[in-house]
Amino acid sequence: GAVVSQHPSRVICKSGTSVKIECRSLDFQATTMFWYRQFPKQSLMLMATSNEGSKATYEQGVEKDKFLINHASLTLSTLTVTSAHPEDSSFYICSARDRIRTEETQYFGPGTRLLVL
Amino acid sequence: RKEVEQDPGPFNVPEGATVAFNCTYSNSASQSFFWYRQDCRKEPKLLMSVYSSGYEDGRFTAQLNRASQYISLLIRDSKLSDSATYLCVVNARGSQGNLIFGKGTKLSVKP
Numbered sequence: 001g002a003v004v005s006q007h008p009s010r011v012i013c014k015s016g017t018s019v020k021i022e023c024r025s026l027d028f029q030a031t032t033m034f035w036y037r038q039f040p041k042q043s044l045m046l047m048a049t050s051n052e053g054s055k056a057t058y059e060q061g062v063e064k065d066k067f068l069i070n071h072a073s074l075t076l077s078t079l080t081v082t083s084a085h086p087e088d089s090s091f092y093i094c095s096a097r098d099r100i101r102t103e104e105t106q107y108f109g110p111g112t113r114l115l116v117l
Numbered sequence: 118r119k120e121v122e123q124d125p126g127p128f129n130v131p132e133g134a135t136v137a138f139n140c141t142y143s144n145s146a147s148q149s150f151f152w153y154r155q156d157c158r159k160e161p162k163l164l165m166s167v168y169s170s171g172y173e174d175g176r177f178t179a180q181l182n183r184a185s186q187y188i189s190l191l192i193r194d195s196k197l198s199d200s201a202t203y204l205c206v207v208n209a210r211g212s213q214g215n216l217i218f219g220k221g222t223k224l225s226v227k228p
Contacts, residue, residue: 043220108160
């Protein structure tokens, strides 16, 4: 099956620093990648849709200047949490859709646990 | 009304039991429906897609009732390895493929 990787898997940082998370589709090309956030005992919430070569589309309530998304190639999207604060601590998961397949299946990365002290 | 609603559980069942999960969705324009499973502190993994009124895959059966905006998942002969949180997921038409997740139903299968 399609494989999506994320790096890093876990990060601990000080308040005020920026953290970059990478999402890669390893064996397929993804024109669209999605970034989700999941707080404990909550459902996955879509933050933004990342489109290769164009600006990301953010969901209501998600600050685009705080969560910078770059989708520079068909296999890589990055999410940068700028000036992170403790309330940004969460499980960040990306997913990717295979540009060749017509079905709507999204393949999820293993997630990144962010802890902001 | 929440977009996708599920009974949070937990469902605690013995091995070999049959267990059913229910899910309702609010957007009548929804076109695609999925069940994912999520293990503790892991990413969701697709269990099955539900494109018609019923779909069976081994011990798992999913049913869709568009009129009632209701989806179900039935697990027969449950195994210890079935213990996980089961997420009902809906894709709304015209949403660029955005998935809307329910909070999930936690299943714990005991020996």
